[in-house]
Amino acid sequence: MLIAVVLLFWFSLAQGLRRRHVDMIEDGVCGSPKSLTRVTTLLREICCKAVRRMERNRKMRIGGRTAFVAIDESKFRHKRKYGRGRRGNTWRRRSWVFGMMEVKGSRRRPVLKLVENRSRRILHPIILKYVRPGSQIISDCWRAYDRLARDGYIHYQVNHRRYFVHPGNGAHTQHIERAWRSCKENIYRYRGNLSESALKMNLKFIEWNQWLGKEHREGILGRLFKDIRACHKV
Ligand SMILES: *[C@@H]1O[C@H](CO)[C@@H](O)[C@H](O)[C@H]1NC(C)=O
Ligand SMILES: *[C@@H]1O[C@H](CO)[C@@H](O)[C@H](O)[C@H]1NC(C)=O
Numbered sequence: 001m002l003i004a005v006v007l008l009f010w011f012s013l014a015q016g017l018r019r020r021h022v023d024m025i026e027d028g029v030c031g032s033p034k035s036l037t038r039v040t041t042l043l044r045e046i047c048c049k050a051v052r053r054m055e056r057n058r059k060m061r062i063g064g065r066t067a068f069v070a071i072d073e074s075k076f077r078h079k080r081k082y083g084r085g086r087r088g089n090t091w092r093r094r095s096w097v098f099g100m101m102e103v104k105g106s107r108r109r110p111v112l113k114l115v116e117n118r119s120r121r122i123l124h125p126i127i128l129k130y131v132r133p134g135s136q137i138i139s140d141c142w143r144a145y146d147r148l149a150r151d152g153y154i155h156y157q158v159n160h161r162r163y164f165v166h167p168g169n170g171a172h173t174q175h176i177e178r179a180w181r182s183c184k185e186n187i188y189r190y191r192g193n194l195s196e197s198a199l200k201m202n203l204k205f206i207e208w209n210q211w212l213g214k215e216h217r218e219g220i221l222g223r224l225f226k227d228i229r230a231c232h233k234v
Pocket of ligand 2: 195197198201
């Protein structure tokens with residue numbers, strides 16, 4: 001049973017996090033989807049723990065000389081369609097997801113934070129904490145980002161996502177924006193459960209996938225087994 005669930009979980013990762021499809025498979029394969037969901041939740045928690053460990057060890061920093069960092073904030077509104085008939089599962093207080101994504105060759109490393117609003121007071125310290133000094137940051141013209149150049153970052157602003165205020169590099173921007181868009185799609189795909197804790201877990205899980213799963217030499221499944229073992233040692 002456990003192996004089957006791990007494989008199913010792994011399959012869901014390989015399918016690019018299509019939660020709805022996985023739900024369908026779970027319903028078909030297993031007579032008791034509830035217990036199966038419990039196990040996948042457990043596996044996801046194991047992944048989240050691994051990300052927290054990495055964060056505690058200060059290994060979760062992005063940028064540097066040879067990478068771009070794209071930053072963006074998105075409001076994830078509660079939609080009726082998904083929430084009908086349920087109560088108390090909206091992200092009322094903290095509905096902004098602030099994302100910073102390192103783009104380096106084909107590697108993508110996102111840092112995703114759930115925040116109350118997108119004021120400078122909230123976003124600025126998060127950038128300082130996670131983005132290495134001197135990094136090249138690409139953002140829109142939202143004024144919370146005004147001071148990044150003063151803090152020693154090389155800051156490019158994209159006006160209305162159509163053109164660069166800074167000359168040149170247009171192709172590069174499109175590339176980065178595509179990566180960012182696909183990350184956002186993954187966040188949306190996971191909106192089955194709209195509780196704040198579930199969203200947080202999903203953000204961590206997306207981070208796990210990019211930072212740890214995809215970079216393990218034996219692939220996502222190899223990393224998953226490693227993290228399961230790490231949890232059982234304690
Ligand atoms: C954003 O959230 C902070 C922290 O809760 C709060 O102090 C500030 O007033 C909020 N700003 C806006 C514009 O809502
Ligand atoms: C949503 O997820 C949270 C935590 O993961 C859980 O406690 C809650 O029961 C879930 N709610 C629904 C409606 O599935």
